[in-house]
Amino acid sequence: MNRSPYIVSNWVKDSHFYGRTELCHMLMTGYERCVYLVGTRRVGKTSVLMRLADQLSPHAIYCDLMRTAGSEYLDEARLVALMRRQLNKQAPESAALQESRAIWDQQSDSLCAWLDEVSWRWEELSLTVTLLWDEAELLRRLPDKTLMPLRAILQHSDSLRIIISGSKGVADLNDRWRSEYVSPFLFGFRTYAVAGLEDGEAEELIRQRGQVQVTDTLVETIATITGNHPFLIQTLCSKLFSWGQLHEPTDQDLIVDSSMADLFRIDCSYLSPSEQHILSVIAQHGILSANDLQQHIQLPDKTIHSFIAGMRQLGLLYPADGDRWRIGNDFLAQWLRGQTLEDLSTITDRASLEVVDKELQDLAISRVAQRRRIRDLQEQNDLDADNLADNSELAHLQSNIATIDQELAHRSSVVAATNTLSPLSDREIAVVRLVAAGLSNPEIGRELAISVDTVKAHLKNISGKLGTNNRAQTVARAKEQQLI
Structure with missing residues (x-):
């Protein structure tokens, strides 16, 4: 074969x-x-x-x-x-x-x-x-x-x-x-x-359910290089395959080709600014602990651990030993070492943390379920606002929702607060100063020699870091924190 x-x-x-x-x-x-x-x-x-x-x-x-x-x-x-x-x-x-x-x-x-x-x-x-x-x-x-x-x-x-x-x-x-x-x-x-496959699943993929001859040592090597990422396993094994068996990888086999580079570029563009920063720092140093990261990234320990957990779930980071972390696979680490990730991404730190915050998800899902129950009871009993208070279950559900809303607001504010500790870059501070001066997005773009889309992306990141909803709030918050 x-x-x-x-x-x-x-x-x-x-x-x-x-x-x-x-x-x-x-x-x-x-x-x-x-x-x-x-x-x-x-x-x-x-x-x-x-x-x-x-x-x-x-x-x-x-x-x-x-x-x-x-x-x-x-x-x-x-x-x-x-x-x-x-x-x-x-x-x-x-x-x-x-x-x-x-x-x-x-x-x-x-x-x-x-x-x-x-x-x-x-x-x-x-x-x-x-x-x-x-x-x-x-x-x-x-x-x-x-x-x-x-x-x-x-x-x-x-x-x-x-x-x-x-x-x-x-x-x-x-x-x-x-x-x-x-x-x-x-x-x-x-x-x-x-994310990546489990070790046993990755081994099955490498061996192709027994169709391909490969030593145990080489299986372990391939799993380490690829971080058990199925596409990277398939890509590397395809290069190593010859007549029913896999040979040891050469330096040529481990070069990041253009298709891999495109994938990594897209993946990193979908990370928040702090996530990009964490990846870059770890790639530069090889292996770092969360405590080591605090020397390079001005975020509290709990927030750094939250970002690490989120990137671990995606296979972008992998535990090395103890509380130390490395890049999730050798190909990504190699690509990152040759890149300068801009502090410009499609999502904010806040949005990134929200989608991996299980407590926040539990609260929101519970709220949806109880609102559905209220709707069902109202339809079953044809209840209107006048006799709503007379129904004990409905009253209990509404009380629960009010409590959940308070907990959601608190939890969301905790997530949002992490961004106030993330300093603005020099370019972002320049953008805020121009906003404070009353310039429009096209005017800011001309002043800084960047596109309007880039201005919008900067403003979104700034709002996420400062926890603001509009330009006036952004300027006010920046002044409060003495950023401008």
Whole structure:
């Protein structure tokens, strides 16, 4: 056998799918209505969604949101058409889907209007359909008028579950709304991280279930070099494969090629400023403890540990020994040593911490569940505002929600407070000074010789670090902290 059995160009299924058994089981049987599957590029998120589509068939709809990308906005009519096409394929296997065809097989330019109508009919039929949306970064292209009702439909429907899959960049949705009236989009979603395979799973992939001859020592070497990242394993093993066995890697085999570099560049652009800084510092020094990091990064110990935990979940960092950390795989470490990561990313520190904060997720999910229960009781008993207080369960639920809201506000403020300790860069301070002087974004861009998009990105990072919602608050907070 001289044809390589390793797959490096596509998602995998059937006998080529390795590991993820526990994750797939949790996603299939979990009680969460809304799930955010987060991971780096090519780590296997699409393969997980495709496996779920098979296991939940015919009541699961897989959609690649990249196929709905318009010039500026996500094409809602195209997304509806893709879901209708998938339902048409699966309807012959489901009496409930066939019965409801007249509802779901209609064209619509409005995603929310279509989902609202089909969800009510499926609820009447006691049917639950799971939406599997890949490349969820594209949701950021939906206008607010769609995103807000979309979240309400997904959280309160009894007939819909959704699993969105994407990079850490999806967390940018949380920065779209920061007010006392509307909670961030991902509040109510449970986050599951997809990272490297377990050691035994990685060994199976390397050995191709016994098809490839490889020594135990080389298995361990490959696992260490790749951090058990399945794409990196497949890529490296494809280079090492010859006539049914793997040879020892040479220096040439370990060079970061252009495709790897592109993946790493995208992954790092989806990290927050502090995460980028932590990766850069560890890459420069090889191995560092959290205490060592504090000498380079002006953040409290607890916050540094939170960022480390989040990047550990994604496989970007790996424990070396004790409380010391190294870069998650040798290819990424090699690439980072040749880069200068700009303090300019698509998400803020605050949004990044929110999506890995389990306590925050628990509170938000509990709130959604209790609001759903209130709605059910009101519909069952046709209760109105006048006799709401006479119903003890409803009164108890409302009291619980008020308590949860207080806890959410406190927990969110704790997360937000971490950013006030993260100093602004010289460029960010220059931007704030120009904002304080009354300059518009185009004027700031001309003054600093940067694009308007770069100005906007700087302002978003500044707002995240200072915990502000608008330009006036940003200027006031910067003055309070004597930054300008």
